[in-house]
Amino acid sequence: MTLTAFPSPPPGADYDDLRQEVRAFLAKELADFPPEKRAESWNGYNRDFSRKLAQRGWVGMTFPKEYGGHARSALERYVVSEELLAAGAPVISHWIADRQSGPLILAKGTEDQKRAIVPRIAAGELCFCIGMSEPDSGSDLAATRTVATEVEGGFRVNGTKVWTTYAHVADYMILFCRTGKSDDRHGGMSQFLIDLKTTENIQISPIIDLGGEHHFNQVVFDNTFLPSDALLGQQGEGWSQVMSELAFERSGPERFLSSFALIEELIRLLRKDSTEAQQAEIGRLSAHLKVLRQMSRSVAGMLNEGENPALQAAIVKDLGALYEQDIPRLARSLLSRPAVPGGRDSYAAVLAYTELAVPSFSLRGGTREILRGIIARGLGLR
Amino acid sequence: MESMIFDTAERLFRDHVSHGLREDAAAGQCPEALWTRIEEAGLHMALVPEEAGGFGVPASEALGLVRIAGAHGLPLPLAETLIANAVLARAGLALSGGRLTIAEGDGLQLERRGGAVHASGHLTLVPFARWADRIVTIAALDGADHVLSLPVKDLTVTPARDLAGMPRDDVAVDLDLPGANAAALPVSMGGMRRLGALVRSLATTGAMETILKMSVEYANDRVQFGRPIGKFQAIQQYLATMAGETAASRTAAEMAADSYDTAAFALNVAAAKSRAGEAAETVGALAHQIHGAIGYTQEHALHHFTKRIWSWRDEFGTELDWTKELGRAALSSPHDTFWHFITDSTAQGAMA
Numbered sequence: 001m002t003l004t005a006f007p008s009p010p011p012g013a014d015y016d017d018l019r020q021e022v023r024a025f026l027a028k029e030l031a032d033f034p035p036e037k038r039a040e041s042w043n044g045y046n047r048d049f050s051r052k053l054a055q056r057g058w059v060g061m062t063f064p065k066e067y068g069g070h071a072r073s074a075l076e077r078y079v080v081s082e083e084l085l086a087a088g089a090p091v092i093s094h095w096i097a098d099r100q101s102g103p104l105i106l107a108k109g110t111e112d113q114k115r116a117i118v119p120r121i122a123a124g125e126l127c128f129c130i131g132m133s134e135p136d137s138g139s140d141l142a143a144t145r146t147v148a149t150e151v152e153g154g155f156r157v158n159g160t161k162v163w164t165t166y167a168h169v170a171d172y173m174i175l176f177c178r179t180g181k182s183d184d185r186h187g188g189m190s191q192f193l194i195d196l197k198t199t200e201n202i203q204i205s206p207i208i209d210l211g212g213e214h215h216f217n218q219v220v221f222d223n224t225f226l227p228s229d230a231l232l233g234q235q236g237e238g239w240s241q242v243m244s245e246l247a248f249e250r251s252g253p254e255r256f257l258s259s260f261a262l263i264e265e266l267i268r269l270l271r272k273d274s275t276e277a278q279q280a281e282i283g284r285l286s287a288h289l290k291v292l293r294q295m296s297r298s299v300a301g302m303l304n305e306g307e308n309p310a311l312q313a314a315i316v317k318d319l320g321a322l323y324e325q326d327i328p329r330l331a332r333s334l335l336s337r338p339a340v341p342g343g344r345d346s347y348a349a350v351l352a353y354t355e356l357a358v359p360s361f362s363l364r365g366g367t368r369e370i371l372r373g374i375i376a377r378g379l380g381l382r
Numbered sequence: 383m384e385s386m387i388f389d390t391a392e393r394l395f396r397d398h399v400s401h402g403l404r405e406d407a408a409a410g411q412c413p414e415a416l417w418t419r420i421e422e423a424g425l426h427m428a429l430v431p432e433e434a435g436g437f438g439v440p441a442s443e444a445l446g447l448v449r450i451a452g453a454h455g456l457p458l459p460l461a462e463t464l465i466a467n468a469v470l471a472r473a474g475l476a477l478s479g480g481r482l483t484i485a486e487g488d489g490l491q492l493e494r495r496g497g498a499v500h501a502s503g504h505l506t507l508v509p510f511a512r513w514a515d516r517i518v519t520i521a522a523l524d525g526a527d528h529v530l531s532l533p534v535k536d537l538t539v540t541p542a543r544d545l546a547g548m549p550r551d552d553v554a555v556d557l558d559l560p561g562a563n564a565a566a567l568p569v570s571m572g573g574m575r576r577l578g579a580l581v582r583s584l585a586t587t588g589a590m591e592t593i594l595k596m597s598v599e600y601a602n603d604r605v606q607f608g609r610p611i612g613k614f615q616a617i618q619q620y621l622a623t624m625a626g627e628t629a630a631s632r633t634a635a636e637m638a639a640d641s642y643d644t645a646a647f648a649l650n651v652a653a654a655k656s657r658a659g660e661a662a663e664t665v666g667a668l669a670h671q672i673h674g675a676i677g678y679t680q681e682h683a684l685h686h687f688t689k690r691i692w693s694w695r696d697e698f699g700t701e702l703d704w705t706k707e708l709g710r711a712a713l714s715s716p717h718d719t720f721w722h723f724i725t726d727s728t729a730q731g732a733m734a
Contacts, residue, residue, distance in 0.1 A: 003625055003629065004587075004591055004594070004625060004628045004629040004632050005629075005632065006629060006632070006633045006636075008636065008637070008640050014727060019725070082725075086719075086721040086725075087721075260721070263720060264719055264720055264721065267712065267713065267720040270713055271713050271714075274709075274713050276706055278709070279705075279706050279709035279710050279713060280702055280705040280706045280709055281705070281709065282705075282708075282709035282712050282713055283652070283656065283704065283705030283706055283707065283708035283709030283710070283711075283712065284656060284660070284701075284705045284708075284709075286653065286708050286709065286711075286712045286720075286723075286724065287634070287652065287653035287654075287656045287657045287704075287705065287708055288630075288657065289724055290634070290637070290649075290650070290653045290724060291630050291633050291634045291637070291653060291657050292630075293724070294633050294634075294637050295629065295630065295633045298633065312629075315625065315626050315629050318622065318626050319626045319629075319630060369615070369619070371622070372618060372619045372622035372623070373615070373618055373622070375621075375622035375625050375626070376612075376618035376619070376621045376622045376625075377618075378625075379594070379598050379621055379622075379625055380598055380602075381598060381601060381602060381612040381618060381621065382602050382610065382612065
């Protein structure tokens with residue numbers, strides 16, 4: 001029953017000195033950053049902040065030094081990540097590149113791609129987005145229709161991607177699309193590294209979410225020309241490349257800390273006075289958080305050892321989404337204090353923001369149902 | 383070393399802990415012969431430090447035996463004996479051998495009578511008391527924790543049982559204990575309630591791993607509507623939920639075991655026992671839903687495991703007891719933020 005085993009992270013994985021450095025940095029940089037902005041969690045966008053973080057060596061931490069990285073362990077990166085999230089720092093500008101695009105380019109890219117791109121990610125200069133979902137291909141990624149056809153000197157791409165987070169500001173997209181026919185449902189797929197600032201015939205338009213925020217976009221490729229060297233990894237190997245990204249994408253602290261600003265607001269109020277029933281609920285919330293954090297750190301330890309803990313990552317994401325989605329309900333059960341969007345009372349404003357954010361937590365990065373299907377197969381269901 | 387002691391235990395339990403043995407034990411029959419084998423393998427001494435006669439495995443590994451025992455539904459006080467021997471060794475008392483058990487000592491009054499310590503009062507729901515040679519407990523004397531080693535033959539035991547039919551006896555205590563059976567605990571181990579909660583968390587995890595395995599096998603084998611029920615998404619979702627809860631429980635229990643004898647132990651046990659208890663609710667309910675009516679019978683093995691996890695939730699502090707303790711610690715902590723409290727591995731609990 002190895003699926004239920006999450007080995008303890010190696011001793012000394014606390015990296016307390018590093019943690020204190022990050023806390024001191026955040027205390028200074030985010031001194032005037034209000035709770036309702038912190039509530040945006042890793043959807044907050046601030047390029048300057050990402051650059052400053054990079055100047056401290058905290059972007060691209062695990063990348064090799066020859067590509068501008070810092071050759072530090074996944075567990076050190078973990079400490080920085082969780083401190084950023086717990087503080088509600090605006091990290092999206094570098095987050096996706098740092099988490100999965102950079103590691104993917106390092107693993108599968110050509111030497112030219114690595115030299116051109118990775119040092120700029122580590123400098124906090126580049127924002128990446130992910131071109132996977134389509135109007136008719138959500139959970140069923142293999143139903144992708146966007147196609148890149150080989151032409152002289154490269155490829156012509158046609159198709160539409162949706163839910164593309166921060167495509168409107170991103171410098172690069174890693175596109176997942178079809179490049180050939182295959183009898184295997186997962187065959188004939190490839191990935192491309194697309195420079196969104198210089199490539200012509202790409203139309204990016206906003207999709208406004210129910211909270212009124214512009215994070216998502218629709219991205220239309222209309223006979224878009226990509227040079228041959230935009231291909232990332234092996235042609236036809238796109239499916240397995242994408243699958244290897246998922247353990248990075250699904251297991252991090254962003255999978256259970258997205259509502260953390262509301263937790264801090266709630267506890268700030270309860271600290272003054274609490275009943276036994278409130279204490280018990282905060283205890284339960286604390287127990288779950290301690291355990292999720294240990295599971296997530298365990299996966300970071302496995303990634304550090306070069307393993308592919310995709311199943312354990314799916315478990316972390318499933319449990320993590322349940323946890324972070326439950327926080328508004330929990331807060332409302334403990335305090336009778338209405339949500340007010342943009343309200344002057346920071347608890348009310350954070351509750352309002354978080355209530356509107358949580359439905360997406362079990363959709364993005366793999367729906368609950370898809371994750372559970374993966375877990376069930378991992379258990380040995382025939 | 384880890385694999386040796388684990389393999390030994392796994393083999394021993396696999397070969398000897400059968401459905402029939404669990405049935406007989408639930409009917410009141412102590413599996414004496416199996417205990418002899420456990421003693422011959424030395425498993426009962428695994429948590430005792432080397433200098434006190436143990437064999438020097440790290441505590442986290444020794445405690446791992448409890449998870450394996452839970453996975454087999456072992457109807458014997460191995461977890462209790464492991465803890466009892468470790469506590470006796472810590473207090474410098476003799477390890478007299480035999481089957482031992484543990485009890486919370488809140489119901490005892492101690493006083494000095496000449497050179498002896500007189501103990502009186504009641505111990506309730508003592509695991510396996512009537513099958514044990516001694517009950518080891520911790521109670522206060524002159525404001526300090528004292529370890530008592532109570533010979534069961536000198537106590538009045540009234541049989542009672544838990545949901546799984548395992549002995550959980552009421553014990554009346556009224557006796558003088560010589561120095562050989564009572565000593566101050568020089569360094570706290572967190573109290574018997576906490577040590578008990580630790581082993582119940584581990585055992586619950588092991589039992590849930592077995593319940594999950596049985597449920598996967600059943601979902602693969604049971605055919606309805608022309609296909610194995612595991613082909614249905616509803617069943618797959620149940621199994622995945624059980625896996626998540628079991629994994630969380632195991633992580634919590636192992637985190638507590640890893641912190642045995644450290645500052646983090648107190649709150650890690652609180653997290654482990656409450657998380658495992660909560661998981662037991664979900665895992666038990668879904669396992670029975672998957673197994674259908676056959677799982678609701680005595681002839682099927684499932685009930686031995688689900689009844690154990692339901693019982694263990696209530697022992698050595700319920701979810702409510704432990705979440706209150708953890709919540710009080712979080713809300714009264716001197717840390718600037720909740721996050722600082724959560725990440726401080728040396729954060730102390732607010733003792734009730």
